[in-house]
Amino acid sequence: MRGRTFKNALMSVLVAAAAVVIIAILVVMIWHIFFSGVRYLNWDFFTKAPAVFGEAGGGVFNAIVGSVLITLVASALGTPFGVFAGIYVAEHEDQRFASAVRLCADALQGVPSIVIGIFGYTFLVARFRSYSALSASIALAFMFIPTTARVTEEVLLLVPSSLKEAAYALGARRSSVVWNISIKSAASGITSGLLTSMARIAGETAPLLFTAFGSRYIEWNMLRPMSALPLQIYIDAGSPYPAQQQQAWSAAFVLILLILLLQYGIRFVISRVLRVKA
């Protein structure tokens, strides 16, 4: 009896300790970034391009523009491929080609991001002889597609088969069942999958090093080198000047806010909207 009580207490402590470690890491990280970053936040930070190296002042507006543009274009390029591949795999579960597609998506998901970067460099940057934001978007789209495809497939498989049968029994054709029943029932799941994929690529650095390259100017042209928040953090944090190092912390804080907003904020709003419509 005492042995069992002891074991119970021991396990409770271990489980609680594991939970505390996970929460502590997150809290310490966010705490540190918040206090290192928030101090240097000001209006200029959000509206101006970086100052000359070594000088204080300026901002990361160029990187914010870059991150938003590159992520949006990558998502726009990747969404149709990811969503359609997911639909295909979910609808042809028993076919060999579908399993092959699923296997490839998993493999692509496992490719290290630096390799995706080199790939983008070789096939896009080197071929067109220019670093560009567009090549960064294409490289990121290759990271966006597999995650989107897998999430889409998973949420589609959660749609109860009783609903699909009911639709077939009413005389619906397959295309109508896929569109009107499966996709509409899974719409909020697919949307949050898209947002998760977006949040993931928004934080990627390695593919950008070889493709977007970075820029200290505010750039809107996708065919030219462009900055992005992760890239700016990488460059500023590695610079010998304290002003840039401080800005790197602030940029890190903004990047984390942006990703949290993508992952939870927009999802919350969209799920509300979809529920009201249903």
Place this chain on the structure above:
Amino acid sequence: MDEVPVVLETHDINAWFGKDQVLFNVSMQIPKKRVTAIMGPSGCGKTTFVRTLNGLHLMTPGARSSGTVLLEGTDTSTMDIVDVRKHIGMVFQRPNPFPTMTVYDNVLAGYRLTGQRLSREKADRIVETMLTKVGLWTEVQSKLFKAGTSLSGGQQQRLCIARTIAMEPDVVLFDEPTSALDPKSTAIIEELLSSLKADYSIVFVTHGLQQAARISDYVAFFMTGELVEFGETKKVFVGPQDKRTEDYLSGKYG
């Protein structure tokens, strides 16, 4: 049986799931505008049988079937499956209204899903007529634009019946339509089935003897994938011809 016209006729239906054969040479004539009960112990193939009638059986991966189904004399295998399902509607065991649609749209789901456009007046008329037919109109009149899944279980099942008869089918298949419902909802649906036979030919699967006796005009008894006995309900219940039917009716296996 002789005087009643036949709406649906099957010849030598065999059905398989992978290598397991679940139906053996089922030949049966389903009378028009009558209630026909399909009864038998669990796993006897009664659900599979009704699912072969509207081609739903073949949608299960690995499922096969053979034999012919004649709808008003026409071989259904020569018809477009969409037409077959328009003539032969189906209501399922568990109420399954579409959760993304309102009560109103659920009634019209068949039209919406097959891409048929309806004028506003016609749509309104269909919704009101069908919901009235299933006795739901007064109950849900104020909830027409709420989600179909917001209704109670029994109401959801009647909504599913409304959705099915909205397509004006000749035959309606019911696969144990009350097995997921409480006694009161069950009674309402049973009453509804009896009233629907004025317009439709009803086939319903049940494992409840009393239910079959209460509402069917004809009854088919299935066992281990075979049609053991078929005839007028009164005659079968009073004087079964087959020993197996007699045993089932006297409660030897359930």
